[in-house]
Amino acid sequence: MNLTDKLTILADAAKYDVSCSSSGSTRQGPKGAIGSAAKSGVCHSYTADGRCISLLKILMTNNCIYDCAYCLNRRTNDTPRAMFSVDEIVNLTMDFYRRNYIEGLFLSSAIIGSPDYTMELLVQAVEKLRREKNFHGYIHLKAIPGASPVLIQRAGLVADRLSINMELPSEKSLNLLAPEKKKQNLLLPMHQIQQGIVQHREERALSRKAPAFVPAGQTTQMIVGASGESDLQILRLSSALYQKFSMKRVYFSAYIPINEDSRLPQIARPPMLRENRLYQADWLMRFYGFDAAELLDETNPNFDPDYDPKIIWAVRHPEQFPVEINTAPYQQLIRVPGLGIRCARRIISARRTARLDFEDLMRMHVSLKRAQYFITCKGKYYRIQNPQPDVILRALKPEARSPYEQLSLFPDWQTAAPQPGIEVLGDKAFFPKKASAPASSQTDLLPVF
Amino acid sequence: MHSYLYDSTFDGLLTAWFYAYKDDTVYTICRNTDYQPDLLSQPVPVKTQPDKADRIRQSVQHNLSSYTMRNLYLLYLSELPDCDLLGLQYLRLCFQHGAGINHAKHHPVIRKVEDYRRKVYIEYDHMKGFLRFQQIGGQVFYARFAPDHNQLPLLRPHLERRFSDQKMIVHDEKRHCALLYNLQSSMIVPFTAEDAARLLENSRDDSIHAFRQYFQAINIPERANPKQQAGYMPHRYRKYMPETQPE
Numbered sequence: 290m291n292l293t294d295k296l297t298i299l300a301d302a303a304k305y306d307v308s309c310s311s312s313g314s315t316r317q318g319p320k321g322a323i324g325s326a327a328k329s330g331v332c333h334s335y336t337a338d339g340r341c342i343s344l345l346k347i348l349m350t351n352n353c354i355y356d357c358a359y360c361l362n363r364r365t366n367d368t369p370r371a372m373f374s375v376d377e378i379v380n381l382t383m384d385f386y387r388r389n390y391i392e393g394l395f396l397s398s399a400i401i402g403s404p405d406y407t408m409e410l411l412v413q414a415v416e417k418l419r420r421e422k423n424f425h426g427y428i429h430l431k432a433i434p435g436a437s438p439v440l441i442q443r444a445g446l447v448a449d450r451l452s453i454n455m456e457l458p459s460e461k462s463l464n465l466l467a468p469e470k471k472k473q474n475l476l477l478p479m480h481q482i483q484q485g486i487v488q489h490r491e492e493r494a495l496s497r498k499a500p501a502f503v504p505a506g507q508t509t510q511m512i513v514g515a516s517g518e519s520d521l522q523i524l525r526l527s528s529a530l531y532q533k534f535s536m537k538r539v540y541f542s543a544y545i546p547i548n549e550d551s552r553l554p555q556i557a558r559p560p561m562l563r564e565n566r567l568y569q570a571d572w573l574m575r576f577y578g579f580d581a582a583e584l585l586d587e588t589n590p591n592f593d594p595d596y597d598p599k600i601i602w603a604v605r606h607p608e609q610f611p612v613e614i615n616t617a618p619y620q621q622l623i624r625v626p627g628l629g630i631r632c633a634r635r636i637i638s639a640r641r642t643a644r645l646d647f648e649d650l651m652r653m654h655v656s657l658k659r660a661q662y663f664i665t666c667k668g669k670y671y672r673i674q675n676p677q678p679d680v681i682l683r684a685l686k687p688e689a690r691s692p693y694e695q696l697s698l699f700p701d702w703q704t705a706a707p708q709p710g711i712e713v714l715g716d717k718a719f720f721p722k723k724a725s726a727p728a729s730s731q732t733d734l735l736p737v738f
Numbered sequence: 739m740h741s742y743l744y745d746s747t748f749d750g751l752l753t754a755w756f757y758a759y760k761d762d763t764v765y766t767i768c769r770n771t772d773y774q775p776d777l778l779s780q781p782v783p784v785k786t787q788p789d790k791a792d793r794i795r796q797s798v799q800h801n802l803s804s805y806t807m808r809n810l811y812l813l814y815l816s817e818l819p820d821c822d823l824l825g826l827q828y829l830r831l832c833f834q835h836g837a838g839i840n841h842a843k844h845h846p847v848i849r850k851v852e853d854y855r856r857k858v859y860i861e862y863d864h865m866k867g868f869l870r871f872q873q874i875g876g877q878v879f880y881a882r883f884a885p886d887h888n889q890l891p892l893l894r895p896h897l898e899r900r901f902s903d904q905k906m907i908v909h910d911e912k913r914h915c916a917l918l919y920n921l922q923s924s925m926i927v928p929f930t931a932e933d934a935a936r937l938l939e940n941s942r943d944d945s946i947h948a949f950r951q952y953f954q955a956i957n958i959p960e961r962a963n964p965k966q967q968a969g970y971m972p973h974r975y976r977k978y979m980p981e982t983q984p985e
């Protein structure tokens with residue numbers, strides 16, 4: 290089998306991993322070395338499904354000793370198998386990087402031989418890139434569940450980001466669909482990585498020469514729609530993951546029916562709308578200061594397919610509105626449906642120089658479509674007086690959706706996430722502070738799970 | 739009415755601003771290559787004077803802010819309609835009210851400056867990713883592109899940092915110039931299509947084949963969304979992105 294055939298198989302098998310982000314790390318080699326990484330990440334291309342290609346995302350092999358129900362690579366599937374050698378991975382990465390095709394490498398693997406055997410090879414490839422090739426680009430490495438702590442430690446010293454997939458949103462589903470992956474095998478390495486990050490950060494505060502450990506932090510991913518959990522359960526788990534393990538990011542991936550299996554639900558299309566709502570909620574929690582409990586509760590455990598979570602929150606909380614544009618603090622402005630972080634910053638900046646009216650807002654490219662029901666300028670609404678929730682919801686009801694649910698992974702107001710370098714004035718001060726949770730004891734790693 | 743003409747350099751534009759600042763009969767400011775005579779104005783050719791340009795630089799840095807200076811430079815790089823005249827209006831506005839006027843995001847001039855600034859930076863972020871090198875023998879890599887705005891001066895530090903161990907030629911086909919990097923230092927020089935043709939003679943880079951395969955394999959057909967793809971990766975850039983082109 291030639292290299293391109295292998296690449297086709299092993300990229301195809303890696304494509305269901307959602308993350309392709311190259312953000313969170315700043316790296317710079319000395320002159321004469323190759324590679325750099327920027328805090329905000331770079332997209333190098335976009336596939337026909339609209340996703341960003343930032344990293345060379347491949348599996349080392351798709352040969353697996355496990356048999357997870359939802360997975361293309363499971364032992365019992367009859368699918369072409371391939372495996373890259375360490376050198377092939379290294380050379381392919383260098384060739385692509387030098388041509389500016391990619392920002393770096395995202396290396397994962399099915400489990401071949403044993404978790405330790407697999408992890409050892411993955412770590413070797415990354416070590417070779419860093420030490421022999423003097424490569425300073427971005428590297429995201431998947432940690433194999435069940436691999437020994439020594440290997441995780443070695444991986445953390447050379448990778449920018451490590452991730453272990455949560456796979457499913459509850460222990461019950463995990464036991465049902467991925468019985469060979471034990472909950473502890475997922476959570477223990479997450480815990481180890483978090484501890485390592487904290488420890489190395491302390492060491493680096495004392496000495497700049499101390500090595501960095503997973504500088505871009507850890508992430509995880511879970512499949513949505515392959516098992517019966519509600520959105521509320523998923524959101525609770527993800528906020529626990531953010532808090533307990535200081536995750537940089539929890540990714541959701543809409544379940545794509547690939548295998549025939551009686552344990553799996555029968556669906557025609559991946560639940561992309563649901564995935565999208567979860568991302569919106571995730572965004573609200575990370576950048577807009579929302580709490581999971583504000584978005585969903587036992588009486589409303591799932592998101593409304595017709596409206597984004599911010600609108601639903603707003604119409605359920607009439608006591609919070611209207612928000613006066615000229616006086617409301619930043620934290621209140623960003624809770625207004627239709628106002629994103631960028632808009633809020635513009636408003637705060639502009640009102641230092643003048644009292645704003647709706648015309649000023651429009652001149653600043655603030656869209657009033659949704660916001661008009663929730664804001665006043667100089668005490669006055671734009672058109673409607675005291676809009677009632679039912680009026681708002683009727684006005685904002687989406688058009689009938691096409692059956693194909695073509696959704697942007699990041700709708701407009703999401704792409705307005707803090708982007709370093711674009712808006713300069715006073716940026717830093719407006720960033721919401723992220724609370725870091727204290728480390729937990731090992732026995733009680735994730736009680737909600 | 740006066741139309742100020744400058745020689746396409748930033749120093750030239752700064753000199754033009756220097757002379758036009760106190761002139762209340764400015765009709766337009768443009769590059770002499772773009773100038774089209776009209777009935778309303780007389781052309782005023784400006785000879786580039788580095789000392790005058792420096793006086794503007796110093797004054798802006800000193801009395802206003804480096805943010806303002808950066809905006810003026812980005813307006814120059816944007817090459818958008820009326821960017822030179824907008825720069826003059828912006829300069830006057832800032833000197834009138836102080837650098838704090840930059841906060842007035844609702845002011846028409848400030849708004850337009852911000853819009854232009856954003857356009858340049860958005861394309862810059864795109865180009866950092868979309869630029870494609872091909873190997874032309876040894877450790878020499880060639881890339882060509884035709885950005886809407888003048889991106890080479892912005893890309894230069896990024897490329898030098900990232901690819902510090904490979905020789906590079908980055909060719910802007912629209913502006914007929916190229917960034918040359920020889921492992922020590924870099925410069926931007928005039929560069930024609932013929933220069934490029936000579937360079938590319940007999941060169942062949944097979945890596946693109948592998949990247950094309952990768953580009954196909956990593957797509958998830960069940961999630962097809964060409965509209966989103968086009969939003970993020972506008973069609974006009976794809977000519978230079980071989981993975982999007984058929985073999």
Ligand code: SF4
Pocket residue numbers: 353354355356357360361362363364398399400467
């Ligand atoms: S261990 Fe990973 S690759 Fe193997 S079957 Fe399970 S999900 Fe698939």
